[in-house]
Amino acid sequence: MSLKSPAPPAPAPEAPYRAPRRVGFSQTLSRWDVKVSPYLYISPFFILFAVTGLFPLVYTAVVSLHQWTLLGGQGDFVGFQNYIDVFNQPNFWKSLRNTFSIFLFSSVPQVVVAIAIAALLDQNLRARTFWRMGVLLPYVVAPVAVGLIFGRLFADQSGLINAWLGAIGIDPVKWHVDVIPSHIAIASMVNFRWTGYNALIFLAAMQAVPRELYEAAIIDGAGRMRQFFSVTVPQIRSTIIFIIITSTIGGLQIFDEPRVYDEYGTGGADKQWLTTTLYLYDLGWGTQANFGRAAAVAWLLFIVIIAIGLVNFAITRRISSGDAPKMTRNQRRAYARANAARRNR
Amino acid sequence: MSSIGVTQQTAGKGAARAASKKRNRKLVGGYDRRPRWVTYAILALAVVIGILPLYYTLIIGSSTPGEIAANPLPQLFPDASLFANFSAVINSTAFSFWKAFGNSVIIAVVTSLSIVLFSTLAGFSFAKLRFRGRGPLLLFVIATMAVPTQLGVVPLYIVMSQLNWIGQLQAVIVPGLITAFGVFWMTQYLESALPYELIEAARVDGASLFRTFWSIALPAARPAAVMLALFSFVQQWTNFFWPSIVLNQNNPTLPLAVRLLQANYFVDYTLVLAGVFLVTLPLLILFIFAGRQLVAGIMSGAVKG
Numbered sequence: 258m259s260l261k262s263p264a265p266p267a268p269a270p271e272a273p274y275r276a277p278r279r280v281g282f283s284q285t286l287s288r289w290d291v292k293v294s295p296y297l298y299i300s301p302f303f304i305l306f307a308v309t310g311l312f313p314l315v316y317t318a319v320v321s322l323h324q325w326t327l328l329g330g331q332g333d334f335v336g337f338q339n340y341i342d343v344f345n346q347p348n349f350w351k352s353l354r355n356t357f358s359i360f361l362f363s364s365v366p367q368v369v370v371a372i373a374i375a376a377l378l379d380q381n382l383r384a385r386t387f388w389r390m391g392v393l394l395p396y397v398v399a400p401v402a403v404g405l406i407f408g409r410l411f412a413d414q415s416g417l418i419n420a421w422l423g424a425i426g427i428d429p430v431k432w433h434v435d436v437i438p439s440h441i442a443i444a445s446m447v448n449f450r451w452t453g454y455n456a457l458i459f460l461a462a463m464q465a466v467p468r469e470l471y472e473a474a475i476i477d478g479a480g481r482m483r484q485f486f487s488v489t490v491p492q493i494r495s496t497i498i499f500i501i502i503t504s505t506i507g508g509l510q511i512f513d514e515p516r517v518y519d520e521y522g523t524g525g526a527d528k529q530w531l532t533t534t535l536y537l538y539d540l541g542w543g544t545q546a547n548f549g550r551a552a553a554v555a556w557l558l559f560i561v562i563i564a565i566g567l568v569n570f571a572i573t574r575r576i577s578s579g580d581a582p583k584m585t586r587n588q589r590r591a592y593a594r595a596n597a598a599r600r601n602r
Numbered sequence: 603m604s605s606i607g608v609t610q611q612t613a614g615k616g617a618a619r620a621a622s623k624k625r626n627r628k629l630v631g632g633y634d635r636r637p638r639w640v641t642y643a644i645l646a647l648a649v650v651i652g653i654l655p656l657y658y659t660l661i662i663g664s665s666t667p668g669e670i671a672a673n674p675l676p677q678l679f680p681d682a683s684l685f686a687n688f689s690a691v692i693n694s695t696a697f698s699f700w701k702a703f704g705n706s707v708i709i710a711v712v713t714s715l716s717i718v719l720f721s722t723l724a725g726f727s728f729a730k731l732r733f734r735g736r737g738p739l740l741l742f743v744i745a746t747m748a749v750p751t752q753l754g755v756v757p758l759y760i761v762m763s764q765l766n767w768i769g770q771l772q773a774v775i776v777p778g779l780i781t782a783f784g785v786f787w788m789t790q791y792l793e794s795a796l797p798y799e800l801i802e803a804a805r806v807d808g809a810s811l812f813r814t815f816w817s818i819a820l821p822a823a824r825p826a827a828v829m830l831a832l833f834s835f836v837q838q839w840t841n842f843f844w845p846s847i848v849l850n851q852n853n854p855t856l857p858l859a860v861r862l863l864q865a866n867y868f869v870d871y872t873l874v875l876a877g878v879f880l881v882t883l884p885l886l887i888l889f890i891f892a893g894r895q896l897v898a899g900i901m902s903g904a905v906k907g
Contacts, residue, residue, distance in 0.1 A: 287810070294811040298727035299739065301720040302780050306746060309777035313754025313761070320756050377645055380637040390893040391649035393900070397885040398656070399840035401857045402878045405864055406655045409662060409871055417658060420674040453652060454900065461901040510752055513842045517861055520868035534752075534843070541756055542847060548756050555753040562750050 362444030392453030663876035687876030725788025
């Protein structure tokens, strides 16, 4: 055996014997079912979002760079001309001012009052469901309906609010003429519809606060007020921040209420309550019928909202990286619904 | 601390009762005791503020233009002229009330059902099935909730006009067929409400995934599905911005009808507000029957613990 023959290939470890079997059609189908179905089931959302959400948003940028009118359709590429035109229209700046002003008048009091109502509801009330339903009632009134009713309540002549003000010796306010009063009137419509809704979200957050914290506070001699400010408010801080963020996204797109605040729907004689979305509508489908400019406004507002959202997010992270409690899954669920409900308001 | 018995003997019955009251309150931590009347009074005020505009609507709707010019609150109770105004609105020539009503019903019902079906299907997949990219995809769904998609109206309108859908209901229905919120909501619910054992049992019995969804997941999702349907219904019923762009007065929804009323009858505000009440009425009726569910839906975090 001097000759070295090449070593025979090591026998492969014998595979476990598998009976040759026919893969049945139903089995193929079943494997295919397990692999593909999960994607199939989630596809309606992604397809619809791509077509009716993402694409229009991205394409807004394209439209904004073109000459584009409602009747004439797509025209020449004009670069940033539409943006320059918009910046040169005083109404654009007025609309931004009005939007932020109305937003401030609606969000700040709303959060404060909603927390107060939630604190009242977060007690051992009799007829608990009645009170909860009671504060939620305005939520089912459509914003346009609220707008018309409040437009009348805040009428300059023979409106109920002015009559009441007169009764306590205050001169009638020109709600449909002056800038700030018109903002207050419109903000009050938003507050009317959403305060109770937000109160219930805060209530849900308050009920998740561990009761031991209150017991500890009571043992330390804290009164009702002290408990509220030292236990309740810090514990629901993440909810407060969340509500502020979502109401920013919704509030900066306000349209329905200013649209019906008077019969013309164009933001007042002097554009006192022209909001940015109303301005967008007027550019696209109103007097100018100019899609290019409307798209430019939409894109600008989008950037503003995203920027504010990111600032909010950064602040939130800084604040809540401290001792704030983590949100529970259920809290997140409650917030998400609030977010969704506000998105289209 | 002296016992109540000692107090009774040394300081009398009244003192004993007072002491025991105070002690009980302390024992329950001040939390479970009934609130005082002030709480109820403030809450009642909040509820009254919520009802007052609706009441005012009825009063104005029962008056005449001359009366409201003379007195901002012409009468204390609604009267029969309200119904005259109702019928004037219903028979208005500016738009067809019943058509608007029917359109609102169609849009709200179709989108609610579709949202529930597709969201439950997607929620079932996200919550209970394993597949590549599941986490990132779910995160994407959640992230889209923060995107102001309403601002894409210009291209959306262009798409709808290419499809010749301007003025037609599908232009409102199709974009509303499924929502990110619905998917998120059903995912959250099914994660906790649907045990894996049930799914496995169905699979062992040879059910396809869709059959499993239809016979196991859908029934299990019912409580959350009802709430989702309610919120979707309210949202679509009150929706104004997009319908006002893509629909017109020949084929309006009720919120558009409100705006048409205002534009056509602003000289007679009694008619306008009667119409506003008429438009609001269906949701008020819904609220009476389903308000409890809406409250529970908003608070479900706390309720379901």
